Amino acid sequence: MRLVLLVAQKDLLIERRSRVLLWQVAPFGLMTLVLCGLAVGPNASTQAKLAPGLFYIVLTLVALLVINRASQLESSRGTATSVQILSIDPGAVFLGKALAMFVQLSIVGTALLAGTTVLLHVPLHAAIVTLPVLLLATATLSLAGVLYGRIAASSTNAGTLLPALALPAFAPVLIAGERAFSSLIASGPLARWVWLLGVALAAYACVGLLLYGALEES
């Protein structure tokens, strides 16, 4: 657990220094939300109906940026070698990086949810009660993101390979998150979608813990 926290603390410290999340990722997400609002048109009920789907698409795009940034931290050969020499437990690296990514995605996700509430006319109570689901979704995206970020990082075309690899894997999160959010707006079934998110989270955690070391070595 100590190693997990050390790795997470290091990634968050780097983010605090570079401020990529604040000055690049968050503005990109908010601008995309505004464009979505403009594309849907001025009808408030249409906007509210489409808001959950649009929100999760924007969150997924933002997640790709955060994952790409996180996997670039060790992309230079010198940094990669010096980290390899430290021989940190791969499971701790996987969970630590996922924890740092979860913190970042949760902050941006909450800001985007506030933006969605204002720009796409989502009822305030639905936005508030969907927060726990959002946190579950961002935790799942973080675990999957670290895994796919590591796979893509071994390629020289990591920036373009990552979306091709990760977007299909993010589909269950996107669908379950969108359905859960819609259910909270329109009082539909919620449990099955939360359950799906939980299963995806557990699956990615297990696969990541099993494979991350091998991916590092490759």
Place this chain on the structure above:
Amino acid sequence: MAVASLSDVVVTTGSFPLLSGVNLTLESATTYVITGPNGAGKTSLLRLLAGLEVPSRGRGTVLGFDICSTERRELRRYVGWLGHETSFYPDLSPTENLLFAARTTGADVDLIPSALERVGLTHRAKVSLKLLSAGQQRRLSLAWLLVRRPQLWLLDEPFASLDDEGRDLTSQLIKAAQSSGATVVLTSHGALPAETNATSIVIVGGRIVESAT
């Protein structure tokens, strides 16, 4: 006593051979210098000894760890590495980088201030690494070796990018490692400082063609 023993080791990347049929024994408390033309396999041999390359054929042990198995990950904990690229995290300061490395490996964090002072980085200890020159970044890697106190020092072109003061410092640290009983293996294109008493290993085309004192 042998620190490393390689027998008919082959390392490839794709179908391209980096090292071909390498046989080598390194004795403890000895300094070795690997020389050879560009692309001869000097860095690959050093990376193999660090447990950073996976042999596709042959067998070998370094510090008692089998480099053909997953033991090579454990080996890295006992190896000191100085590469010729920028190491560590560019967005963190020298102190933050060393703290992270020490805490994750269980090294003594109390040694960090004295190590930074020894390599002349005390006045830059809290500056982002990306703002330091290439020579200063290499000094940070030297500081890490002082904190880590490895049994096996693997230094890739340790005198590159260094000014006269940096070269003197590196020579002093190598001598200190020699006198502490560590084994030092370094690569070099040019002449080494005269006082570096080393056994020469010449590598050409991924094969060791000469090994002599």
